[in-house]
Structure formats: C-alpha cells, structure tokens
Amino acid sequence: MISNRALLTSVFSAVFLQNEIRFMSVSAVHVKEGTEKASSIIRKSIGLKSPKNLWWAKQVTPEYYVAGRLSRRQIQYASEGGFKSVVSLFTYKDKKNCCLGVDYLPSTTEMDSYAKEAGLHFRTVLYSSKVSSAVQSVSDLEESLKNLPKPALLFSDRGYSMTFTLLMYLLKSQINTDFTVENAVAVSELLGMDFSLKCTNRVLCNVTGENIDFPKLDSLPKQWLSYWLATPVYKNWFIAGQILDSHIPLIKQAGFKSVVNLRAGTTHKGKPSQETVTLLNIKDGSRTYGDDTLGPRQSLETLRQQIIDPSKDNSYVSPNSSQNFATTNRAEFGDLIGYNEEIEKLSFRKAGFPYYHVPVVNSEPFSAELFSLYQPELMDSVNRGPVLIHCASSKRAGYIAVLAAAVQHHHDLAWALSKLSQLGMAISPSKKPDIYEMYVNVLTKKGNKTHCHSNKSGKICTECN
Template sequence: MMQIIKVTRLPVAVSCSLALMIWICNNDVNSDSCGANKSDSKDIPSVFPSRLVPPGLNEPTKAWWVKEVTPLLHVAGRLSERQIKYAAEAGFKSILSLFPYPDDCPGDCGGEYLPVTTEEKKMVESTGLQFVPLLEPLDEWSSVEAVEKFTSVISLMDKPALLHCDRGYTIVFVVLLYLANQTRYDPNFEPRIHTKEFYEISASMGLDFLSRIPVEVVSEITGEPAINLKDETVPRPDYDPEEWLDFWYAHPVYYNWFLAGQIYRSHLEPLKDFGYKTVINVRSGVLHNSEPNQEEVNLLNIKSKTGTYGNGLNPGRQFVERLEETRINPQLSTLYISPTSGVNYEQRNMHEFGDDVGYNETLERIAVEKSGLAYYHFPLHENLDDFYTYMAENRDKLLEVGRKGPVLIHCDSGYRSG
C-alpha cells in the first residue's frame, strides 16, 4: 500500500462571467438570455474545473496559467524563468518537474527560453523554493510506478506545490491517480476520486486519457473495472484545436473558446501556429472618455493591485519611490532581475505590453495584428459593472468571432474573461 497523505477539497464554484456567458449564448442563440436576467445563469452546468478563487494564489495576475487540482496541488506545463519567479511571488513553496530535461534539450515558447533541469533547479532554489525532479529518463509516466514515485515525495514537499510536465497533461494523470489511490486505501480521505471522478475531472480540464494503457493504469490504481473505450457515456473532451494543449497556458471553456490572463509577446507565434484565429482583449484601453485609463502591468518583485496612477500624496505606480515602497521582498539580490540590474525590482515589462505607466493595450493590439491573428478589444470593467448590458451589446459580434475558429479571450488574471 502506498503512503497516505491528507489533502483537502477539490475547488468548487466560479463566478459566471464572459467566457461562460458565451457558452450560454452558443447554446441558446435565439434567446435574449445573454443580456436579460442575472438569474438565467444559475442552472448552467460548469464546463471547466471551477474555483472558489482565481488561480495563482496571492498573485493571480502573474500566475493565471496555473491550474488548481486541490488547494495544495496545482499543475502547469514547462516553465520559463519568469514563470518560476512569478510562482514564488504568488506563494508557492515548492516546484516539482515530472520529466527530466537534459542539458542538450532546452525548450522554447515563441522565443522565450525554457530551462533544462539543472538550470531550473538553480532558478527555483534561488527564489527560496524547494525543487523536486521526479522521473528518470526511461521512466514511463502512464504507470503505477510513476504514481508510487509521486506518492513517495509529495509528503516531503512544502505546500502549496506547483507540479509541472511539458504541457500540463501527464502531471494531471499522475496527480489524479495519486488522489485515487489515497481514496482507495483511506476511507476518510478527501477529495474522493474514483474512476468516475477521474474521467469527469480530466474531461472538464480538456484532457483525454482514453487509450488502452492509461485506462488499464486507472483500473489498477482504483481497483475498479476498466472502462470500455467504446462507451459513449464516458466523458470526453471536445475542443478545437484538438491539440489545444500545445498552448497549455489557456483554460478551455467551450469547444473553440479558451480563456487566459495577460498573454506574453512570446505567446503570439505559438497561438498562430497552433490554430487560433482570434484574440479578444477585455482589459482597459490607454484612454477612457479621453482620460488616462491604463491598468497595471506585472512587474517582478512588485506587488499587484496597488493602483496605476498617483494622487496628491503618492506618485504613479512605476515611479521609483512607489516601486521601492511596493516591493514584495526588499531583501532580494539585484541578480533576481538580471546580472546587470542596479535594483532588485522590475521597472518596466515590455514582454507583457507594458510602458512607463502600466499595461498598454495599444502595444498589444499592434503586436497581435502584426502576428496575423485577428484582434478585438471589448473592454470590461474589473468590477464587472453592468455585465449583462455588456453581453447584450456584444453578443452578436462574439458569436460571429467564434464561428471563424478558435478564440483566446483574455484579461489580466482570467477573472473577467473567465
């Protein structure tokens, strides 16, 4: 019997906002429900793993690409150095890499470097987080042995833990079967994961483990009969593009609709290559009614949600005085930013379309259109003010966009878009 580790609930309940309302519209295109009555959404089933709070722990705008399995166990794909730092700033205590990445196999996402395992270890530990590599080069991920290895290390890891593989696919298989194994041998364990829940959860996350070997491993771990691959009642993901996980950062919502927080410049080429047709941005523009209206941009070692603009007492967020005051960790080395930085915080973030003030929607528009993707800007206030009027005004255009092919809709954290 594997070691039993107590894990708490699976997350439930998420705010119904833009992407879910688009799902409603797609399933009731002849009605006025998209803009009429707030109570209309109360009986709509969840179409993706729901959450009590947005993903990303303390920094949802920085770590929106994380997927929560339990409050202590979160999953992702292969990480960049910036994402490792974002994970540390968000409050993760450890990072596990399911696969080893040899020194001669660096990764790349649209020109953004993805470190090999030896580099990742140094990067993770330099932020103060624990790093755990799991499998050896010849180990098989879809195996009882992989679940056994995971079980042997998870109790030794600081929580909450961020667990990653290449695309956030194989790690989910291992984590869910770890939970299923604990369910089998501990009558008090929660969340309770049996075969039924395994396939419901994986399908809702857009993941397909419906092939012979994974099905056999699920049966061996749960102690329950293997499903019939021809059984049409077994939940199956249905998304376009079918290989949407090539851009694993996205959260699938409905068929060809995917949501995200603030995308990076390096994401545009992969989005185009992987079959996306349109980017919809619901963040604020540079101006609103001729007044400055920029939202914040993510900055390393700088707290989020402190306000873009100054007032009579304080300067704007990206003035040195404010940056010094809003550092997450004033004791960090300047090497945290770069070998040549004179300060231990980021002052500007062009990677996420930032300028000297904050997030600049115009810069994103120019970059997206230059990439060949269609771009639409439908700004939505962070408080979701008058959301149903917003949907009534934009429904027809949103549905038209969706008919043209896969859509990525984003805001800063995924809250408004999700």
C-alpha cells in the first residue's frame, strides 16, 4: 500500500519527493552514450491562443498540456488563452504563500471556484492521500479525463508526477495510436524529466505492458525544476517568457547563474520602444503607444475596446477593482505605459544576480549580424553556468538560444531546425525567412568562418575550416 502523496510520487520516479526533488535528463530511446539523435516530436506553437500569457504551459499532445501548481492568475490565463479544462493530480488542502507572482497558490477548493469563475471545467484525480498504487492513479486519471473538454491543462506540484502519470495513461489507453514508446521518451527529454530508474521502468511495465528503457543523460542542472516555468533547450540553455519580480528567488534557487533579457528597452534608437504587459480580461495584440485606430494600450478608452469577456465581475481582477479588466501589471515590471526593462534590470541588480540586456526588437528582422553582435554576451552568460533567456512569450528567446547552443556545441543546421520544431518554433525559407536566413548564415560552413567562436575579425576560423 502507498499511504501518502510523497510516497506515491517517489514510486513514480524514486528521485523526487514533494519538497525535495532531484532531477536529471533523458536521451532518446536506445541511444548510445555520447551520441545525439533528433526527436521526431514536432510541437504546435507555444501558448495556444495566447503565447504571452501561456508560455509556461508545456505540450505533451495537442490535447494535453502539463504545468506545475497553478496560481489564480494562471487559471484565468488558461481560460482566456483557449484551454477548456484544468486537472489537478493531487488535492491541496491549504493555500501556499509562494512565488508565482502577486497571487498565492490556492487550495483545491479555491482552484475549483476560480476555474468555474473563469469558465473552465475543473477536476481532481486523487482526492485522498492514501493511494493503493501508481497503477491505480492511472485508472483514476483515466476516469477524470472521461468526457473532459479539450485542450486540458494538467498539473501537479512541479508538473513532474502529473507528466509521468499522463505518459502512462497515454501508453496504456492507446487513445492516440501515434503516441508510441519513442514519443514518450522524446517528450520526457523535451521536458527535461528523467524517468530512467529501474523502479520507474517497472511501474511503466506494470501499467502499460511495455518494457520501456529511458536512457539517462546527465546534462541538465539537477534542480532547475524549482523554476518549473522554464523550458530546457539544450544543456545549460533555458528559455522563458516574461518572468516576474517574485520569480527572482526561485530562479536563483533553481541553479540558474544569469538571466538574459531580449525584450526592448524603454527606448530604441532614440525612440520610445516599451513593449506590452499582460492584462487580465484584455486581448493581446494592441500596440503600447496605439495606432491610427486605437489610443495608447493602457488608456481606459482603449482597454474598454479590448475586453475579452464583458460579463466578468470586477472581482475577477481583484476584490477592490473598479472595473472588470486590469489596467497595469506591476508584477511584470510594468508601469503606466507597459513593460519597463529598467525596472527589471534594477530588480536583478538589487538581488545581486547577473543580468544581460540584449534587445531584439520585434519591428526589426533577425540577422547573422545581430547574432554576432550579441554572441560574446551570450557566451559569457552561459560560461557562468545555466542561463535563462527570456522575452515576452519565449519565442525570441528560443530562436536565439537554439542558435547559441548550436554554435557553442558545434551542431549543424539540421540539428538546430529540428530543435526549433520540437519547441514549437519551426522555421523555413517561407516561415520566418529572416530567422531561417540567420541560421543558414551562422551555421553553414560559409557562415561559421565569420560567426563561430565569437570571431568578430572576419578571419577564417581554423576550427570550422
């Protein structure tokens, strides 16, 4: 008998407990040590309908995404961004004053109420702390998912145990004939989760009837899931969307040694250039400073034209809100105009944390020259150890981080393009052509002569020739 949640979690992997977790990474199935194999997994674009709000939701299949324990704001964003249902693996009796922003982490009862307020279906898989077996937990998940509207966001404390349970369910039920053992291994690798221990394989075998071998690969920082919102790219490279001021202690705890910010500053080339912040019950897409049809984004007149659901009560925003939509977001380093990079920089400096600002402005194309300009700072950041690169939605961060990882570890263009597809950021000559051209120019033999190894002289690099 498994008497409590912590022991159930340890059966899932035997390397993590609810509050003390060890993490490794995985390689592709049946891959020999020291080799690289591209995954066949190709993901949809991040964030469903709202990449700036939902960059932290990680796709397992097109119908199922996983995350760590959610705040009220994340539940609200899940609804506004296209999710239909939210599923919690565990029952949380108490709220947790924590770290994901201005909101604490609510109890299960509160989450149920918040989900209904946001128009989401909410279900809990395990109501009791006494669970007979991991096999039973899969049956409980299967029951919880019956007739559940999709797409669904599934979560546990840091997403680890829910991901393992979901993979067992997908392999056992065979509801998706394309979800194979190889897919399960590839997904776990993309999520940076290690299911390679013998006890884990025994559980998988008991549940699915499959003899699954998750090879072990010690390449990711062991504690990075303390900041579960991040997405692993390769070895010490990680990406994120807009982080919050309250995230800084978690980022340090997770073992990151520096942060690189790609968002625009308050000015660019002498002109105002602030980007937007995310606002509850407000559509994304309108410009910070307005345009010919709309005024400045955070003016009340403009915001009233961008409301997602006019029927929401004012309490949807906060108990004392004077309207049913947000007008500012200070937790996101916001001011009265929008996102303010100077506030973020000051917050990291106060925390004594290495911070790099290398702006990649949305209005300007990517280029090999741009990457070459920022390459010394990128390599300096990763030389400190695990680095978290962020922008607003993690897309710009992904394009830069994958290219930097390819350059650092001498991977070719095919590897980089495959990695982008795995992250849901596929590019081609017709899709994001400026980014594709940047990759070609940097990673082909011709490009490597001038762009590899921080070579800014224009001379041929002997390592690449």
